[in-house]
Structures are given as C-alpha cells and as structure tokens.
Amino acid sequence: xxxxxxxxxxxxxxxxxxxxxxxxxxxxxxxxxxxxxxxxxxxxxxxxxxxxxxxxxxxxxxxxxxxxxxxxxxxxxxxxxxxxxxxxxxxxxxxxxxxxxxxxxxxxxxxxxxxxxxxxxxxxxxxxx
Numbered sequence: 001x002x003x004x005x006x007x008x009x010x011x012x013x014x015x016x017x018x019x020x021x022x023x024x025x026x027x028x029x030x031x032x033x034x035x036x037x038x039x040x041x042x043x044x045x046x047x048x049x050x051x052x053x054x055x056x057x058x059x060x061x062x063x064x065x066x067x068x069x070x071x072x073x074x075x076x077x078x079x080x081x082x083x084x085x086x087x088x089x090x091x092x093x094x095x096x097x098x099x100x101x102x103x104x105x106x107x108x109x110x111x112x113x114x115x116x117x118x119x120x121x122x123x124x125x126x127x128x129x
Contacts, residue, residue: 005093011035015080022062026077029101030061033109036101040094050116060112079107099126 004012015035019027037044037054047057076084086100101109102123113119 007040007094008097010039014038028077028079029083029109036094036098050118
C-alpha cells in the first residue's frame with residue numbers, strides 16, 4: 001500500500017515547484033500548504049472561503065520567506081521534516097496532511113490561516129475524526 005493518496009503525493013510535487021518558483025532554497029510547510037491547495041480542490045475551496053485564494057496565499061508565503069541562493073533543486077527544510085515525522089505510517093490523504101500541518105499553533109501555516117475570522121470553525125471541523 002502506498003503511504004500517500006494520489007492527491008497528497010501531488011501536493012508534495014506542487015510544494016517543490018512552488019518553492020523553486022519563489023527562489024527559495026528549502027521546501028517548508030508553507031509550500032506544502034500551497035501544494036495541498038493546488039492538488040485538492042476541496043482544500044483549495046476551503047482556503048479560499050477563509051479568505052486565502054491561491055494567489056493571496058502564494059504572495060503571503062513568498063513575502064514571509066527570505067530568498068536565498070539556492071541549489072538547482074530545493075531541499076526539504078527542517079520545518080517540513082518535522083511535519084513529515086508526525087505523519088502516520090498508514091496511508092494519508094491531502095486532508096490528513098493539512099491536519100498535521102495545522103497541529104502546531106506556533107507554525108507559520110497556523111499563524112497565516114488563523115488570521116481569518118472563520119478559522120476556528122474550519123479548524124474544529126478539520127480536527128473531527
């Protein structure tokens with residue numbers, strides 16, 4: 001059995017592309033948040049309803065990360081590795097990855113999305129089994 005559902009796997013690919021297109025040297029959880037929005041229409045709609053359409057989210061993330069000299073291909077950053085270590089060993093879908101991204105209230109993903117007045121309801125719904 002594959003560890004990631006097709007949309008979760010696509011999200012990682014999109015995260016890598018977003019990181020590279022921004023000129024960032026490491027893929028961080030925020031890039032994965034963008035990847036999830038692109039790979040899964042429902043997540044994209046949810047984020048849009050929170051006031052974070054893809055372009056706004058991209059701009060916020062691009063402006064919040066320092067651009068540094070990068071290798072040909074970005075590498076996974078420490079923040080993303082921390083998130084990946086918290087993923088369950090069984091198969092996980094895109095929504096499950098989003099749930100893990102938002103577990104840490106001190107993370108940039110949580111901080112970005114929690115600025116929306118609709119975030120508490122969204123977070124509560126996402127946290128339900």
